[in-house]
Amino acid sequence: MPPLLRCVAWLLFAFLYAPILVVVVFSFNTARFGASWQGFTLDWYRKLFANEIALDALRHTLILAIASTLVATAIGSLLGYALRRFTFTGRRLMIQLLHIPVFVPDIVMAVSLLLLFKFLRQWMGIFELGLHTMALAHITFQIPFVAIVVRARLAGLDPVLEEAAHDLGGDARQVFRHVTLPLMLPGIFAGALLAFTLSLDDFVVSFFTSGAGSVTLPILIYSSVKRGITPEINALSTILIVLSAAATVTVTLLQRRERP
Amino acid sequence: MSASDRTRVQRGEVITRRAELRRVVGTVAPGAGWLLVFFAIPLLLIVTVSFLSRGQYGTVEGPFTFENYRRLAGFGWLGFDPLYPIILLRSVTLGLVTTALAVLGGLPLAFFMARVGRRWKRIVIALVLIPFWTNLLVRTYAWQILLAPDGWLAAATTAAGLTTAGEALYPGALAVYACLVCDYLPFLVLPLYASVEKINWTLAEAARDLGANRWNVFRHAILPQIQPGLIAGSLLVFLPATGQFVIPDLLGGAKTTLLGNLVQQQFGPNLDWPFGSAIAVVSLVIVLVTLGLLARQHGSEEELA
Numbered sequence: 001m002p003p004l005l006r007c008v009a010w011l012l013f014a015f016l017y018a019p020i021l022v023v024v025v026f027s028f029n030t031a032r033f034g035a036s037w038q039g040f041t042l043d044w045y046r047k048l049f050a051n052e053i054a055l056d057a058l059r060h061t062l063i064l065a066i067a068s069t070l071v072a073t074a075i076g077s078l079l080g081y082a083l084r085r086f087t088f089t090g091r092r093l094m095i096q097l098l099h100i101p102v103f104v105p106d107i108v109m110a111v112s113l114l115l116l117f118k119f120l121r122q123w124m125g126i127f128e129l130g131l132h133t134m135a136l137a138h139i140t141f142q143i144p145f146v147a148i149v150v151r152a153r154l155a156g157l158d159p160v161l162e163e164a165a166h167d168l169g170g171d172a173r174q175v176f177r178h179v180t181l182p183l184m185l186p187g188i189f190a191g192a193l194l195a196f197t198l199s200l201d202d203f204v205v206s207f208f209t210s211g212a213g214s215v216t217l218p219i220l221i222y223s224s225v226k227r228g229i230t231p232e233i234n235a236l237s238t239i240l241i242v243l244s245a246a247a248t249v250t251v252t253l254l255q256r257r258e259r260p
Numbered sequence: 261m262s263a264s265d266r267t268r269v270q271r272g273e274v275i276t277r278r279a280e281l282r283r284v285v286g287t288v289a290p291g292a293g294w295l296l297v298f299f300a301i302p303l304l305l306i307v308t309v310s311f312l313s314r315g316q317y318g319t320v321e322g323p324f325t326f327e328n329y330r331r332l333a334g335f336g337w338l339g340f341d342p343l344y345p346i347i348l349l350r351s352v353t354l355g356l357v358t359t360a361l362a363v364l365g366g367l368p369l370a371f372f373m374a375r376v377g378r379r380w381k382r383i384v385i386a387l388v389l390i391p392f393w394t395n396l397l398v399r400t401y402a403w404q405i406l407l408a409p410d411g412w413l414a415a416a417t418t419a420a421g422l423t424t425a426g427e428a429l430y431p432g433a434l435a436v437y438a439c440l441v442c443d444y445l446p447f448l449v450l451p452l453y454a455s456v457e458k459i460n461w462t463l464a465e466a467a468r469d470l471g472a473n474r475w476n477v478f479r480h481a482i483l484p485q486i487q488p489g490l491i492a493g494s495l496l497v498f499l500p501a502t503g504q505f506v507i508p509d510l511l512g513g514a515k516t517t518l519l520g521n522l523v524q525q526q527f528g529p530n531l532d533w534p535f536g537s538a539i540a541v542v543s544l545v546i547v548l549v550t551l552g553l554l555a556r557q558h559g560s561e562e563e564l565a
Contacts, residue, residue, distance in 0.1 A: 001375050009372035012365050015442060016391045019402030026405060036410050079291030086284045094292070096555065101299055103495060103547055105503025107520045108540045111527050112302035115309060115537070140298040143291055166273040175273075203397045203506065208527070218397050225401040225510060237398040244393040252386045 020241055027234035044235040054236060057220040064131060064206075064216060065199040068138035073192040075139070076146025080191070081184065083147065084154040095151075101144045106204035113137045114208045129211035137209040138199045145198060146191035153187025193251070197244070303544065310537035320533055328538035344522075348542065351519040355502035358440045359448075362497045363490065365441065366448040370489075373449070374456040388453075392446035400507050403439045404430060407511075431513040439507050444500065448493035455489025491554060499550065503543050519543050 027045070031038035048054055083095055101109070113136075117127045127133055161183065165175040203218035210219060217240065224233045267276050310328055315321040330336075334345045373384050391399065406413055407429035417423045429435060459482060467481040483490075505520030519539055526536025 001372070005368055005372055005375075008368045012369050012445070013387060015365075016388075016445060018406060019399045019439075019442060020391060020394060022405050023398060023402045075290045075294055078287040082284060082287035086280075086287075088284050088288075094288075100548070100551070101295065103499045103551060105500060105520065105543050105547065107503050107505055107523050108306070108544050108547075109299070109302075111523055111536060111540050112306045113298065114527065115305045115533070116298070116302040119305065136298060140294065143294060147291060163273075172273065172275075197393055201393075201395050203395075218395060221395075221397055221401070222506070225397075225404070229401060229404060233401075237395070237402075240395050240398060244395070245390045248386055248389045248393055252382055252389070 023234050024238045024241060027231060027238040029231055029234075032231065044231040048232050048235045048239075051232070053215070054217075054220065054232075057215050057217045060131060060214055061200060061216040061218075064134055064138060065196050068135045068142060068199050069192055069196045071135075072139045072142030072146055072195045073188060076143040076191060076195070077150045077184065077188045079143065080147040080150030080187070081154065081180075084151045084157075098144045098147060101141060102148070106202075107208075109141060110137075110205045110208035113140070113205070117209065129209060129214075131210075131214040133209045133211070134206055134214060134216075137205050138202065141202070141205060142195035142198055145194050146188075149191040149194055150184065150187045153190060154184065157183050193247075197247070200240075200244075306537040306540050306544075309534050310541045312534045314532045314534050328535045331535060332538055332542065347517055347519065347522060350516075351502045351543075352546065354436070354440070354516075354518065355498045358437065358444065358501045359494050359498045361437070361441045362445050362448045363494065365445055366452050366493060369445070369449050370452040370456045370486075373453045374459070385453075388446050388449050392450065396443055397506060399443055400439055401510055403435060403442075403511055407435055407438075430511045431516070433512065433516055435511040436508055436516045439511050440501055440504070443507065444497040447496040447500075451492040451496065452486065452489040455486040459485050495550070495554070499547050502546060 025037075028040050028042070029037055030041045030043075079098075083091060083098075113133075117129060117133050120127045157180075161179055162175055165179040170178070201218070203222060206216050207219055207222065210216070215223075217236065221233055221237060224230065267274055309320055311324050311326070312320050312322055313325055313327060332344045332348070334340050334342050369388070373381070373388065376384050405411065408414065409428040411429075414423065414427065414429055417429065418427070423429070463485070464477050464481045467477045472480065502518070503520045504518055505524045508516040508518050508521055509524075519542065522539045523536050523543070526532045526539065530536075
């Protein structure tokens with residue numbers, strides 16, 4: 001490899017990691033204000049774990065991510081399966097349309113859902129903004145991702161296997177339960193993982209569809225940062241960084257075991 | 261017996277047309293129905309509201325009007341004011357420049373990832389995936405610390421005589437660009453890397469043997485092979501970048517207001533939902549036109565996946 005390429009690549013990695021490292025480093029900084037290093041402390045983590053608002057936000061984030069992922073994975077997997085398995089009119093169009101939600105800017109999806117919820121509230125008195133409206137919104141942006149991932153992973157699934165199961169006398173239910181579903185599981189798992197991270201990461205859609213009592217971690221971080229960065233927020237962000245790094249490493253290790 | 265009841269053999273299974281149709285509907289309907297109610301209808305709603313006007317207390321009122329779009333085009337009730345056309349142009353320019361910068365950084369990074377040894381490959385991929393999965397908001401506000409007046413970067417620019425001591429390097433366009441490229445670089449690198457990994461290098465060798473210089477080898481033997489990844493990655497940078505509102509909000513001043521910020525202002529403090537909807541519709545049109553042009557050029561849906 002040319003030394004110049006190696007050099008440029010490591011500089012780019014430094015650029016990618018500078019913001020992440022600075023947050024981690026300053027979460028251990030004694031100084032309450034400013035960006036100069038004063039000394040090592042764990043105080044901000046102690047304060048964070050005693051902070052009711054932050055703990056509530058963590059709870060909301062997890063409830064929202066788990067609930068929306070479960071629903072979106074079920075619905076999205078079915079859709080992904082159908083788009084690979086069956087041939088029907090409008091299938092190609094549907095596959096193309098499925099990419100639109102992926103590329104539509106968050107803010108457009110956010111305000112359009114805000115409008116929907118507002119009108120439903122005016123006409124029917126339902127959909128007061130809160131965790132449930134946020135869940136509906138999250139499921140909406142998760143479904144296309146899950147369907148696309150499941151459909152892509154099904155490409156490697158040999159239709160002969162299902163055919164053989166039928167020939168051996170399995171009825172439709174048995175074939176699905178014992179042949180199709182086990183073969184789909186890695187794809188479903190990958191889709192679910194993606195959906196879960198998208199939900200954890202989302203700020204814009206959550207911000208517009210949340211109510212007063214449904215603050216999630218990204219919303220809490222945003223409103224705190226608007227008032228000024230505190231070491232406590234750095235500590236909270238560090239926990240998020242460690243979680244996503246741990247998830248990435250786990251998935252990498254799992255993949256290594258899958259393909260020896 | 262009607263045609264729809266006729267049985268046939270599908271993948272080793274004897275099934276009627278009607279039963280098969282039931283299966284298709286059963287698997288497609290939940291997803292399609294959900295996206296219809298919570299994605300398509302809300303988009304139609306903002307299109308509709310964008311043709312209405314703001315009532316006295318921020319309510320939405322008739323009659324049907326083009327006023328919001330006229331205002332967006334610069335023709336307000338105070339005469340021509342280029343503020344909104346400038347913001348529109350700025351958003352698209354910012355998206356394009358960010359994409360260009362990300363491609364400039366993404367190319368060496370993707371080639372580096374493809375060429376490291378087998379032992380290092382997983383580690384290097386994980387090194388790109390970690391920022392990819394790290395909360396964008398966290399990676400954004402971190403730049404406020406990096407560019408703070410008493411930070412290392414400010415000290416360096418002061419030492420170089422570019423800034424005076426105690427001056428922060430944000431808010432400003434430079435901070436917005438640095439953060440945008442940093443935030444979106446992984447989104448470009450990952451699909452690009454997938455393409456680079458699949459390059460058939462014998463083509464490059466053949467081009468070299470036939471006397472092509474380095475640029476021509478890249479232009480004619482490499483570039484066509486990595487085009488799908490390059491396009492997918494560029495879309496993943498350009499489209500979200502034009503709709504950004506958090507990055508200019510935290511790192512930019514009034515001179516870096518984008519379409520995303522405008523939408524947020526109209527739906528937030530200004531309570532002018534019809535005007536906000538019109539701006540959202542314009543962002544949506546930018547996305548659909550970009551996707552449509554690419555779909556026409558490349559035809560296959562797989563390239564976008």
